[in-house]
Amino acid sequence: MTDPRRSERPPAPDRLPVPVVDNHCHLDIRRDEAPEVPLDRVVAEAAAVGVDRLVQIGCDISSARWTAQVVDEHPALLGGVAIHPNEAPRHEAAGDLDDVIDEIADLARRPRIRVVGETGLDFYRTGPEGVAAQEHSFRRHIAIAKELDLALQIHDRDAHEDVLRILAEEGAPERTVMHCFSGDMEMARECVRRGYYLSFAGTVTFRSARGLRDALAITPTEHLLVETDAPYLTPTPHRGRTNAPYLVPLTVRAMAATLRTSVPQLCEALSANSERVYGSWD
Structure with missing residues (x-):
């Protein structure tokens, strides 16, 4: 039986002392269970x-088009666009993968x-038959980010070694972000060594995520950096409900x-890092 509380919006947490960015x-x-909230209200x-600043990510062709439109309408938003790894095999099967990446x-x-x-x-949802399409798509996106001098946001699910291998083979962009980091301490050290x-x-708030907190x-x-991945990955104590940027x-x-640091100090660092990666929202 579905928990009726899943459709309830969690209460707003206390305000942060220094503004930060939801970078994804x-x-x-x-x-399905979430009430519709107008974008103006979300912001x-x-x-x-x-x-006070958000990075809206469009990861299929329709959401990428939508993203490109709304970031021009809302000063609090910047955008990211891509074909998600799980979309790549579908486009490959349809024969239009390179067209949509163009x-x-x-x-x-x-x-x-x-x-x-x-x-x-993403080797969790896509089996071995989709690996070639995912790798081709990944390499093309890396090349676009480098050509345009944009940040690159990485989706890595059950594919740590291969993600790091391809980034090394292609040469990562100057500003590379491991979105929703899910690795261990060893991977965190390697990513830091590479400048990511x-x-x-x-997920870092989940009781079961001790290894993730060790990496942090x-x-x-x-x-x-910090993110919601909204509407997914809602932090404790509201895990299972719909996520939104106000829960950052x-x-x-x-x-x-x-980290055993003060909240204001961490907020200052997160804000500065976000501006360094994405530039100014002004």
Whole structure:
């Protein structure tokens, strides 16, 4: 039986002392049980708790087009566009993978699109038959990010070694972000050694995520970002409900506790890192 509380919106957390960026959210995706919330309200609710800038990610061709439109309409938004790894085999089967990636490249040239992503590899949902299409798509997205001098956001699910291998083979862009970092301490150290940014989502608050918190604990603050991946990965104590950018403070405070640093200091670092990766929202 479905828990009726899953459709309830969690209460707003306490406001952060210094504004931060939700550097990865999907504002066009609505979960079945969630009430529809107008975009203006989503942005206002986030700003009210100190999340005053958002990076909207469009990861299929329709959401990429939508992203390119809404970031021009809302000053609090910057955008990212890509073909998600799980979409790549479908387009390969349809014979239009390179065509849709060409359109992604065109959309990425717009001034308020600052990210190519999320791209990468996903061996959880896509089996061996889809690996070649995912790798081809990943390599093309890397090339676009480097050509346009944009940040690259990486989706990595059950594919750590291959993601790192392809980034090394192709040469990672100057600003590479491991979206929703899910690796261990060893991987965190390798990513930091390469100069990548590690973005932590609500998963870092889960009771079962001790290994993820260990990875966070050894990551220098100058390599850290925070995200919701909304509407997914809602932080504790609201796990299972629909996520939204206004819940970022829960993750930030959990990160500060793991790092044994103050919330204001961490917020300052997260904000500065975000501007360094994506540029100004002005």
